[in-house]
Amino acid sequence: MNKIAVTELPAFFLAFFRFFCASILIFTIAKFSGKKLQITKRQLRNSIFVAFLFMVSGNGLFVWAIKYVDSGFAALLASTQPLFVLLLMRLIDNKRMKLKSIIGVILGIFGMYLLVSQRELVTDEDTLLGIILIFTCVIGWSYASVFVSKADLPKNHLVSTGYQMGIACVMLAIVSFFLGETWTSPLTWSTNVQWSMFLLIILGSLVAFTAFNYLLKEVSTEKVATASYVNPVVALFLGWYVLNEQLTTQSLIAAFILLIGVYFINSRNK
Template identity: 60%
Template structure:
């Protein structure tokens, strides 16, 4: 029974990071059109973290942690939220939300390469095919004339790439680091520390802060959904999965996120989807599929079988 409950929890957690996070590209894009990026992210994560601490208090969950756990939570919060999300929202000022989501689809490729460099994990033949397809997909994505000819779009692409690198590094770090045992407590500390860091960054940069009462209706709704669904629900699910399944499996959220973001960006914000973007998305998603699938290439397996039989005949 416990195994069945755990399986259901994993499925629900994957739904959260697939679908809910896919919609946050749109929500962030709506909010950042009116609010400064670092102020937006700072308020979002600090509020979400404090709410989670409140949930822990009501539920009787202790929020006491060791100094080592606090340090690791701070590092994870910086990689995921301060850098990975806060700077990412800034990058959305220069590119469409759907385009940003497509660029994030390269994350499984980066995670795989980092696991090879850091952990020495052997890259399987299927994964090599995935990396090649990923490189082709990224080239198709960033080589579009209507994008390359805009200096600000190039800046946005570079910003988002480094954010993806931050998320990928954080995923490997969290999978091994000593963190609070409760996923809620872990999430709360990451969010509050990152939120404070983002708030300080906002003040240093001289961003103009404003009261929520002065925000437009769409921005208020977007911020509410980002705090409750995007932060409390989805990020808690993300931290849970990083300790339950392997990092490259968690990175498969990049399969679904771009599709959700593309559809919502087109339907709600009337963002343009070029045929080359669709092709790039297809190639990228095929690449990450090859990286994560456990099946072997039929042609490769057939060739290896033939080679084995030939060597036996020679003997």
């Protein structure tokens, strides 16, 4: 959906509009369902930090980066998130990695190498820039995932998500303004972009991100990252089927190796 929308809309304006609409919907639902909207100073500081990593860097910058790479290729790069989550947790908690974790990391690194070493996909400096930016986003997202699991944030996950999105809107609007992006009315967008934005707001923001915040508090961070099992493969085939993006044999092999690596990481305690 991001790949379709970014063909017409500037990346940071796209992210701003998406999270602005979603935050209004979330606060409206929270208010009418009787949730308390109060937030402490510490929770506000943590929300600002998380909003930047998740939505400004992790989403706005990511959407900007996919202008230079295929959406399926970008999703496969993003599937390395569990590797970074695991490494960050080991660095932060100072724990030794078990054998299955080590095997998973090795497979993940090999899978990443297969992806980025394809000359037919990495054809110019812009593509390389997109790859670097995506990895930057993934590392930031991974750290935020680890941080949220322990941070002091509003107890209600709907309210917490609403504050993160509302704060992100301000930062995204500032970035968009300084980059000189053109803001347009939704009425001027094509039907495909309007539907893409609708799905991003309802499914990608209101539903998925609220569930993501909930799971980070209720389930181990590494298990939450198993969303990377499915998303990249779905994006890879949708990019090929809908957007006529290139689907190489090497990308398929890399996808398989990455998923096996992530499986080893998340099954290490079995």
